[in-house]
Amino acid sequence: MLLTKIANTLVYGPMCAMARCGPLIYLGGLIGSSIDFNYSLISKAFVDSQQVIDDYVQSAISTNPGKGRVAVVTGANSGIGFEIAKAIGRAGYQTILACRNQRLGEDALKRIVEETKLDNFELMALDLASFKSIDRFLVEFKQKYHSLHILVNNAGVFPSAYGTTTDGIELQFGVNHVGPFYLTTALLELIKQSGGSRIVNTSSFLAYIAPRVDTSLVTNKDLYNTGAAYSNSKLAVAIFTTALARKLEGSNVTVNSIHPGYVATNIFRDMSFVTKIQNALFINPTQGALTSIYAALSPEAAIFTGKFLVRCQENMDHPSTMSISEQDEMWAFTEELIKQHSFK
Numbered sequence: 001m002l003l004t005k006i007a008n009t010l011v012y013g014p015m016c017a018m019a020r021c022g023p024l025i026y027l028g029g030l031i032g033s034s035i036d037f038n039y040s041l042i043s044k045a046f047v048d049s050q051q052v053i054d055d056y057v058q059s060a061i062s063t064n065p066g067k068g069r070v071a072v073v074t075g076a077n078s079g080i081g082f083e084i085a086k087a088i089g090r091a092g093y094q095t096i097l098a099c100r101n102q103r104l105g106e107d108a109l110k111r112i113v114e115e116t117k118l119d120n121f122e123l124m125a126l127d128l129a130s131f132k133s134i135d136r137f138l139v140e141f142k143q144k145y146h147s148l149h150i151l152v153n154n155a156g157v158f159p160s161a162y163g164t165t166t167d168g169i170e171l172q173f174g175v176n177h178v179g180p181f182y183l184t185t186a187l188l189e190l191i192k193q194s195g196g197s198r199i200v201n202t203s204s205f206l207a208y209i210a211p212r213v214d215t216s217l218v219t220n221k222d223l224y225n226t227g228a229a230y231s232n233s234k235l236a237v238a239i240f241t242t243a244l245a246r247k248l249e250g251s252n253v254t255v256n257s258i259h260p261g262y263v264a265t266n267i268f269r270d271m272s273f274v275t276k277i278q279n280a281l282f283i284n285p286t287q288g289a290l291t292s293i294y295a296a297l298s299p300e301a302a303i304f305t306g307k308f309l310v311r312c313q314e315n316m317d318h319p320s321t322m323s324i325s326e327q328d329e330m331w332a333f334t335e336e337l338i339k340q341h342s343f344k
Helices: 002-017 024-046 049-063 079-090 102-116 131-144 171-194 205-209 226-247 272-281 290-297 299-303 324-341
Strands: 070-074 094-099 121-125 150-153 197-202 253-259 308-310
Touching (some): 049 290, 121 131, 150 290, 171 197, 171 226, 197 290, 205 226, 253 290
Parallel strands (some): 197 253
C-alpha cells in the first residue's frame, strides 16, 4: 500500500502541478505516464489481481450481501467491463451486461455464466452513441427493475480518426462522457431511492494532459486531434463526477471516477501499432478492472465520493474538477449538447 501511494504521488504530483501551465502540462504528462507505465509493468509481474478481486467479492458478501440488489455495467461484453460484471455478479447482484453489440453480448453472457456457474446475469442492448438506444434501454430496465445499487460507466472509445455519434456529437466526447451523463442522470431518481448505491465512472490519467475542457474540440471538426479529444472527454468525465457528487450530498449515493491503468483491451482496435505491443507490455483486463471493482464493492470505498481513484486509492484532483464554476459550465454544456442533438 505504501509503495502504491508513493507511485501515485509521483505520477499525479507533476501532472497536477503542471495542469494549468501551458506547454509544461505535457512535461507533467510525460513524467507521470512514464512512472505509471513502469508501475504497471511491476504490478503485471507481482500483483495477484484475481486474489485481490476475490477478497473484494468476499468482503462485499459479508458486509453487504448482494441478494436482491441490482447492478448495471456498460461495455461488459469484453475486457475490463466483462471482469467488472463477473465480480459484481459473484457478489450476488443481479448484474446487467449493457452492451452495444448483440452478438458479442450474447457470447459474453454465455461465457460469464459458464465461468461463474451463476444465473444472476442478464444482457440488455445499449449503445452510448445513440440517444434512442439509451432511451430504449431505460424503458426496458425500468420495466423490469425498481432499484439500482451499482452503475459502472465502463464503456469507452479511442478511435484513430474523427467520427460522430448517431446523433452527430464528436464520437469520443459523445460516448465517453455525454452518453454516460445522459444514462446516469436519467437513472438518478431510481439510484437515489435504492439507498447506499454507488456510481463508478471511467476516466483516465490522460485527463490530466488537458489544462481544462476545450469545448471547441467538440463543436469544431477542424480542430480535431485524437489524443486531445480523448483527454478532453476523460476530463469531462472527472468533472461530471465531482459535480454529481456535489449534487448528491446527503443522498447516501457515492460517485467516483477511476483510472484503470495501461490495459490490453480492444479500445485501441483502430490503432494497429498499439495492438501489436499491448499484450506484452500492458496489464491484462483482470488487473485493469481492480479499481472499478474496488469502487463498486469494497466496504472501504464507501467513504469516498467525488474522488479520482487510482490503484484502489484516493488520488490528487485535476484543478478543473474542484472548480464549481467549471463543474456548472460543463454540466450546462452537456445538457445543451443533448438538447441540440436529441431527436425524441
